[in-house]
Amino acid sequence: MxxxxxxxxxxxxxxxxxxxxxxxxxxxxxxxxxxxxxxxxxxxxxxxxxxxxxxxxxxxxxxxxxxxxxxxxxxVDLEPEDVYDLYAARTAIESAAAIRVIRTDPRPVGELWTAHERMTSAADREDPAAVSDADLEFHERLVALSGSKRLARMMRTLMVETRMCLTALQRTYADVRERVTEHGAIIEAIAAGDERLATALLERHMEDAVRRLAPGTSLFASRSEG
Amino acid sequence: MxxxxxxxxxxxxxxxxxxxxxxxxxxxxxxxxxxxxxxxxxxxxxxxxxxxxxxxxxxxxxxxxxxxxxxxxxxVDLEPEDVYDLYAARTAIESAAAIRVIRTDPRPVGELWTAHERMTSAADREDPAAVSDADLEFHERLVALSGSKRLARMMRTLMVETRMCLTALQRTYADVRERVTEHGAIIEAIAAGDERLATALLERHMEDAVRRLAPGTSLFASRSEG
DNA sequence: GATCGTATGATTGTCAACAATCCGCGGGTT
DNA sequence: AACCCGCGGATTGTTGACAATCATACGATC
The missing domain is CATH 1.10.10.10 (Winged helix-like DNA-binding domain superfamily/Winged helix DNA-binding domain)
Known part of the structure; x- marks a missing residue:
């Protein structure tokens, strides 16, 4: 029984x-x-x-x-400073998730290729909504792979806020190919067990996202502006 | 007006x-x-x-x-795997906070010395409860210094869970001096603007904590055990 | 004697009514 | 015309009562 x-x-x-x-x-x-x-x-x-x-x-x-x-x-309505804060928090969570995946068992990271492919095909047929879906799915799956309850719970909230940003700013942001490439590089860095590279790529990925959402500004610079 | x-x-x-x-x-x-x-x-x-x-x-x-x-x-009752998960999450949050402090304005990190002093004096008069208080205050203040709403909110929850661990395992864990020293090194690394060092010290600090709480195990190794 | 079924008490889930607070509008005053 | 005051409608906050579910103990049956 x-x-x-x-x-x-x-x-x-x-x-x-x-x-x-x-x-x-x-x-x-x-x-x-x-x-x-x-x-x-x-x-x-x-x-x-x-x-x-x-x-x-x-x-x-x-x-x-x-x-x-x-x-x-x-x-809540997201102020400009919230955009920085949000992506800084995501960097923290996702980097930690990547490290954890690497240190426990990097093999199942291959699952992320499915989200990656979905994003590619969505990009090919120029479907912005589907691109965003696949994009966020990639990040959420990455955190799920870490097997961390706490990281996963935090991530869920951050995902909702991310989408609020995207719809509020009406930027499904362009440069789709670049983002797809970055995702691929992240997967490979994790698969290769390179923590430094994986976290650096993730951080840069977030930096790019913030730049696209709020041009002219940068992550970790919230104090200098209002 | x-x-x-x-x-x-x-x-x-x-x-x-x-x-x-x-x-x-x-x-x-x-x-x-x-x-x-x-x-x-x-x-x-x-x-x-x-x-x-x-x-x-x-x-x-x-x-x-x-x-x-x-x-x-x-x-909730914290399983052994939760201890790992908790400290992994704290590492993520606190490292991100340290980085953010460094990149925005490392100067106010001096505030942390007050918590550090409080911990030292508590150690001198051998008051374990006060030591823990000052210990956690140090970590919470660090995150507060980052000015990140999201990191602060996550941290608050993690602090409660940390205390649950301490009281549940009845370990106000010894080696007080070592922990005080580590805190001091973290402050100095942040003040010096050395991201790599600060995050490395934080990670090691957490590793030590987990080892003290659950001897024989390590962070980022939750998958190998039940 | 062990297991199943049932009744009972306690606890949780839900609801609608009541109280308190807030917002907008009109009247009055200076 | 600008400001203050107070009223009425609407919304939120709180409460106690009712319905549904669960845990336990008891008794019946095999």
Whole structure:
């Protein structure tokens, strides 16, 4: 009787709603700065305000929602400094993930080639949305490969914010080929077990992203600007 | 009329309760694995179950509480693999913070000497609790210095988990002098603007901590064990 | 005697009503 | 015209009650 099944009913209502709210923010149907009316949302989800409020508290903790007591909950709007901060945080998480993959078992890094191929084909048929999807999938899979619960949880939040950036700034940013190439180089560096190279490539990849999103600025320079 | 005051009433009830719950977990009065009875806790906080449940959802999102639907909420108990994971995550966050401090403005790193001194004096009068306090304060201040909202938020959660480790394993771990020395070296490396050295020292500092907590094992080796 | 089924108590999940706060509008005053 | 005051509608915060689920103990059956 040793069949290793996973327990049923493992997700609470608040968890489900939280996931959907995250998705709504990702797609932009909940725009940055928008207020989340409890009555309206509760109606849409077909639940009462109780479970909805519990779910929203999760996103507050994630930093995806901002709470103004007695006034309401709002989708955070990302200031320019947040763009730097976001990508700096991603650099930290993803570099750590890459190192961990290298030190434990670099072999399954090959899985990343599937996301890489998907991104290539999306680029060929010039489908910006699909390109972004594959792009982010690459990064999220990388962190998932590390097997770290904590890195994965942090990454999930950062992914949502990344998409907020992309849709807010309306930049599915060009230079697709360059990004694909960079991804490939990262995979190879990890497969080769070269920590220094992998982290350097990741850092540069992020630098490029920030430059594309907020031209003329750079990572790790948030103090000099407002 | 340009006095820059910060808005009043900026914290919701859920936020306050969440903070107290976090504190209760750090002190160990909410032990790992313990169930959080809603009725009992609500009584202690003198609120109804609604706001309490909202607060608890925040900790679930942080990974400090584990939710078993229709059964209850429990304080997570840290498995051996979590110790590795925790310190790997801390390495990621703190290294990134150090780098960011170096690249923006290394000067205020001097503030860390106060925590360093506090740790030294606590060591002299052989007060293990005060040593741990000063130790963690050092690390948290380092991340705060980075000025990164995201790194700071992640760090707060990791600090709670770190304390859970310490109290659970009953190791305020010895070698106090060694740790103090390491802290000093980290400060100097940052002040000197040496990224490589600072991150290397931080990583080694974490390695040592893991070794002290779970002897015979090492960071980044979670896959080889169960 | 072991196992299954059932009843009971306790706990969690959900809801709708009530209280408190905030926002906008109109009236009045200077 | 600008400002202050206060009212009404709307939204958020909180509560206690109800429904659903789970854990435990007891008794029946094989």
């Amino acid at each position: 040793e069949l290793d099944v996973e327990p049923v009913a493992r997700e609470s209502t608040a968890g489900i709603i939280a996931r959907q709210l995250r998705a709504a923010i990702t797609t932009g149907s909940l725009a940055p700065g928008a207020q989340l009316g409890e009555a309206e949302l509760a109606n849409q989800f077909q639940v009462s305000r109780g479970p909805l409020r519990e779910a929203m508290q999760r996103l507050v903790q994630e930093g995806l929602l901002r709470s103004e007591p007695h006034r309401g909950l709002f989708v | 340009e006095l820059d005051v910060e808005p009043v009433a900026r914290e919701s009830t859920a936020g306050i309760i969440a903070r107290q719950l976090r504190a209760a977990i750090t002190t160990g009065s909410l032990a790992p694995g313990a169930q959080l009875g809603e009725a009992e806790l609500a009584n202690q906080f003198q609120v109804s179950r609604g706001p309490l449940r909202e607060a608890m959802q925040r900790l679930v999102q942080e990974g400090l509480l584990r939710s078993e639907p229709h059964r209850g909420l429990f304080v």
